[in-house]
Amino acid sequence: MSDETPQGSRAASTRALEERHDETPQGSASGAASTRALEEREQQDYIMFDKFRDECGVFGIFGHPEAANLTYLGLYALQHRGQESAGIATADGEKMRLSRAMGHVADAFDEQALETLPGHIAIGHTRYSTAGESRLQNAQPILIDCAHGQIAIAHNGNLVNARELRDRLVRDGSIFQTSSDTEVVLHLYARSREHSVEDALVESIGQVSGAFSFVLLTKDRLIAARDPHGFRPLALGRLDDAYIVCSETCALDLIGATYVRDVEPGELLVISDGGLRSLKPFPPAQLSHCVFEHVYFARPDSYVFGKSVNEVRTELGRILASESPVDADVVSPIPDSGVCAATGFAEASGIPMQMGLIRNHYIGRTFIQPQQAIRHFSVRIKLNPVRSVLEGKRVVLVDDSLVRGTTSRKIVKMVRAAGAKEVHVRISCPPTISPCFYGVDTPSRSELIAATQQLDEIREFIEADSLAYLSLDGLLRAVKPDGRSYCTSCYTGVYPVAFPRDEQAYLQLALKAVE
Structure with missing residues (x-):
């Protein structure tokens, strides 16, 4: 993101x-x-440590009466992945609700705020912005209403062709509300002529290139998708009858959930009242897990890419x-x-x-x-x-x-x-x-x-x-x-996914400096 x-x-x-x-x-x-x-x-340098910073943490849950509260706890466990803003979107089968705020998770949500988020389905997001002026407008999840119905999205990663897609969409009449690459996916989805939610998502996500671990929410479904290279982690867990997807297993530990497996690279999961369905709609690609997750990003008590970080x-x-x-x-x-x-x-x-x-x-x-x-x-x-x-x-x-x-x-x-x-x-x-x-x-x-x-x-x-x-x-x-x-591109300069050669475009996508 x-x-x-x-x-x-x-x-x-x-x-x-x-x-x-x-x-x-x-x-x-x-x-x-x-x-x-x-x-x-x-x-x-002032007081910022000399470290790389991961941009986001994502969390989603389906089938629990306290979905918002558990999402809050999940985001709390993922606070290290993003400390600029936090957001939660919920659904109860009929209506969707969204709350976002600047700051840490504990600052963004109190008991009163969580009470305004009823529903048995939820997604959440923690975000990092490391320079310039941060804006609530760029916080996630992002929620839209379109011909396919309401949908919310939260994203960990970076879409290297987002600028090209955005320029095309703007020429075609799209009006963007944020400066986030994630919003491109929603505009592609809104313009899709596919009839089902799943087909419209497959069509829209299939047009983006780069790194993504998405969690998406409709009024009655939780959807997760991971790019075919598997750059960013995304885990699947269970808590009694509820399903959870999250960036790291430490979020499962905090809420007492059980780790089931990783969402596979190129996989799209659809979770509804009918259970969990796994789709493999995207062409396979060379696995390219971010090795820096093990070096620095992930919490030591997490399992990432099937391995203990510690x-x-x-x-x-x-x-x-x-x-x-x-x-x-x-x-x-x-x-x-x-x-x-x-x-x-x-x-x-x-x-x-x-x-x-x-x-x-x-x-x-x-x-x-x-x-x-x-x-x-x-x-x-x-x-x-x-x-x-x-x-x-x-x-x-x-x-x-x-x-x-x-x-x-x-x-x-x-x-x-x-x-x-x-x-x-x-x-x-x-x-x-x-x-x-x-x-x-x-x-x-x-x-x-x-x-x-x-x-x-x-x-x-x-x-x-x-x-x-x-x-x-x-x-x-x-x-x-x-x-x-x-x-290992940060150590070798060899990149598994090509990015636009236009200097200004790819710097805007990669450096994420000013909002």
Whole structure:
């Protein structure tokens, strides 16, 4: 689910750098220039951590009298997948209702709000918007009324041909209410001449390309669809007689539901009073599960793509320790996302693990853009070192990823200031060299430090004594035996689904910066 609003100066600067990227030398002159640019960007990081961000979490339930309440809980479990806005749509067989609000799930819905959402069917959505001005207009689910009746949709992913489809629809008279690529599907559906809901959906979804895990709601049905590549996760569960579909199994755990299976790539599920029907209406494609779900996005207590996220991340740490050993006194994760990999690293290396950094979990949006007077606090607002763990020690800091390098630089400085004798950084994924076009909010290539800097230049910039990344082979071994079924485009620059070559169009679809 991306936004298509033009991006002004960011798109222009990104476009210019993309055009010259392949001609950029890797020598010392370019390294010095890139380092200066990174130091300037460090002043703009404020309090946002240097991480990729998944755009959405989706949840749907059919056949439960407290559908809205359970959807609220499901979204609560999926809060990590989207913290900008939340929405719930319900149906009772006759009428559909919708409620959306900005903020976290707990802020968006209270008991009174949930009481306005009766029905035994519901879908919900959590959304991320990481830059620019956010708008309730772009929150999901999106609900429309057309010749086929009312329908609501929630989406995790990114449709790479949405701009082309949108332009065609606008020429044909469609009026769009949002800047979301998801709305394209609804306009295609409304224009379909197919007679049944299922056939109209198959026709409309069949025209889009890219990554999608959809949950859709009509007055009497819950429908789920997943793209043939299987980019984004989507699980199917049961709670007594009710059916649930959701982005991650942790949402099933919270409401006491049982995991049944994943919605298969290319599958469309229709759930009604008659039960569950499975359709396979879309042509098969090369499986391309997002490997970054295992590296960072998903909660460690979830099963994603049939694998325990915790076990995969721990194995990433074990392999990292074997590939890049180091003499040290303590392994310290960068919380929270580095904990599993640090556990595996400590286990394989024999170096004890301790929490040398403590995270403050209560930072709200108030601090996302602090005033100039307190910007220098930056990372310290979220992390604080434990001097008794770090002082006089050779420390291995383990994190899941290193994107721009600016946050890592601040953390290394903080650990040294706490008395660490040496600071070694280990990253449990390969160097990130390319942006994602399949539902992840990634920086432009110019902002990816590994795309323009050699390993030793990155080490110098973050001021670590040593730096090592996990190899791509090591990453794929951790998700064995089917490592070939994963998308690794952010590490290789090889994209399984082509995106429009028009620079402005695909940047608008991929970077999701301004709304």
